[in-house]
């Protein structure tokens with residue numbers, strides 16, 4: 651199982667641990683066979699919901715000023731995941747597999763490098 655790429659570590663333990671968990675599930679999703687794709691995708695969605703909720707709770711505790719914008723990004727990402735989950739469940743597995751291999755990783759990387767690393771910078775300034 652591949653690990654979170656070195657350049658995606660932000661240096662805050664709680665954030666990095668969630669990102670490692672996401673990355674492991676993301677790799678599992680890309681590598682899994684069609685017959686288990688929906689169940690692995692469900693694991694990714696469940697993880698992501700919990701991951702975002704924990705991150706948002708941390709943002710509240712830290713009184714992070716960009717919380718609203720960050721939450722909007724989370725909301726859009728979950729809507730997109732649910733859209734492709736519906737496609738997969740309605741028999742269009744191809745669309746969901748293309749999303750998993752072409753789009754999801756790019757989204758995660760961009761979100762992490764822009765938004766999560768900004769939040770990490772604020773978290774670190776408190777410690």
Ligand SMILES: [Fe+2]
Pocket residue numbers: 705720724761765766
């Ligand atoms: Fe985030």
